[in-house]
Amino acid sequence: MLNFDYRRPESLDEALSLRKEWGGKSSLLMGGTDLFLAIEEEVRRPELLIDLKKIRALSGLEEKDGAVHIGAAVTYSELIHSDLVHQKLPGIWESSRLVASVGIRNSATMVGNICNAVPSAESATPLMIRDAVIHITSASGSRSVPAVEFFTGPRRTVVKDDEIVTSISVPLMKGKFGESYVKLGRYRGEDIAQVATAVLVDENWNYRIAYGAVGPVPMGIPGAEAVLKGKKPAADLIEKAKSEVLNTVSPIGDIRASKEYRLHMCAVMFEKAIDAAVSRMETGAPAYGARLI
Numbered sequence: 001m002l003n004f005d006y007r008r009p010e011s012l013d014e015a016l017s018l019r020k021e022w023g024g025k026s027s028l029l030m031g032g033t034d035l036f037l038a039i040e041e042e043v044r045r046p047e048l049l050i051d052l053k054k055i056r057a058l059s060g061l062e063e064k065d066g067a068v069h070i071g072a073a074v075t076y077s078e079l080i081h082s083d084l085v086h087q088k089l090p091g092i093w094e095s096s097r098l099v100a101s102v103g104i105r106n107s108a109t110m111v112g113n114i115c116n117a118v119p120s121a122e123s124a125t126p127l128m129i130r131d132a133v134i135h136i137t138s139a140s141g142s143r144s145v146p147a148v149e150f151f152t153g154p155r156r157t158v159v160k161d162d163e164i165v166t167s168i169s170v171p172l173m174k175g176k177f178g179e180s181y182v183k184l185g186r187y188r189g190e191d192i193a194q195v196a197t198a199v200l201v202d203e204n205w206n207y208r209i210a211y212g213a214v215g216p217v218p219m220g221i222p223g224a225e226a227v228l229k230g231k232k233p234a235a236d237l238i239e240k241a242k243s244e245v246l247n248t249v250s251p252i253g254d255i256r257a258s259k260e261y262r263l264h265m266c267a268v269m270f271e272k273a274i275d276a277a278v279s280r281m282e283t284g285a286p287a288y289g290a291r292l293i
């Protein structure tokens with residue numbers, strides 16, 4: 001039988017002292033869209049649930065000091081309805097629209113998504129390509145970890161048992177840029193990614209490329225970024241960069257897709273994602289949110 005205590009602190013300090021006292025026996029609750037399933041399936045057996053939703057300090061969404069700051073309690077619906085996110089973080093806006101369905105997005109948070117840390121987590125790669133930073137606090141101090149260093153294994157992150165993620169900062173881009181997020185699901189609608197590709201290109205032809213669902217953690221593809229660096233992508237460069245992608249990813253076969261299909265789609269989606277990001281930078285089209293696959 002499921003049996004646990006439940007607390008809903010109204011201040012971060014109160015939550016942090018509960019976290020310090022209960023450590024690994026506690027689980028942090030945001031929207032609960034991942035956590036309740038994990039509890040039901042007995043993957044997680046917390047003795048205490050610390051519900052963070054009432055903590056006002058975690059609910060901010062604002063631009064400040066050259067970055068957009070996303071509080072841990074901000075839901076996907078809030079992100080999608082934010083003009084700030086749409087204009088300044090279009091790749092994050094695009095990917096957020098592809099998470100689950102409206103009902104789930106009304107309670108699911110981006111911080112819950114990355115803390116759950118499945119390899120297909122929708123927000124992981126769009127945050128990685130924007131050099132986002134994750135802010136983490138405990139009763140004894142705070143630290144900030146780049147998104148590229150946050151994931152340590154399937155369902156594992158750098159967050160320790162006495163810590164809480166408080167927010168994510170995404171630096172603003174200077175000059176022109178284009179982004180794209182391409183998600184391959186088995187069907188339209190509520191399905192997690194079989195393969196996901198995120199691309200960022202800036203006006204000096206610097207690229208950031210990341211893949212989700214094709215390895216134990218979401219991964220950047222520095223080899224492909226290096227091949228394309230400083231150049232407008234031509235067919236021969238795309239082929240070389242694609243080889244770097246295929247040499248870096250390590251997909252498995254599971255109920256969603258075979259290993260071979262995932263590898264094939266990594267290559268197909270690479271071209272689509274690069275095309276869309278470059279075209280958006282140069283012409284503004286296709287609009288963010290348009291179907292790319």
Ligand SMILES: Cc1cc2nc3c(=O)[nH]c(=O)nc-3n(C[C@H](O)[C@H](O)[C@H](O)COP(=O)(O)OP(=O)(O)OC[C@H]3O[C@@H](n4cnc5c(N)ncnc54)[C@H](O)[C@@H]3O)c2cc1C
Nearest residue numbers: 028030031032033034035099100108109112113115122165
């Ligand atoms: C039907 C359905 C469809 C879905 N579709 C998608 C999809 O398309 N794409 C996708 O990526 N995901 C999908 N998900 C998964 C889920 O909705 C997301 O991962 C969601 O963003 C999790 O956020 P949450 O606020 O509900 O987190 P919760 O379930 O509350 O928490 C998730 C994990 O993060 C931890 N956590 C929460 N907040 C913090 C914090 N502040 N600090 C440290 N740890 C914390 C929790 O302890 C827990 O381990 C789907 C889920 C369902 C049920």
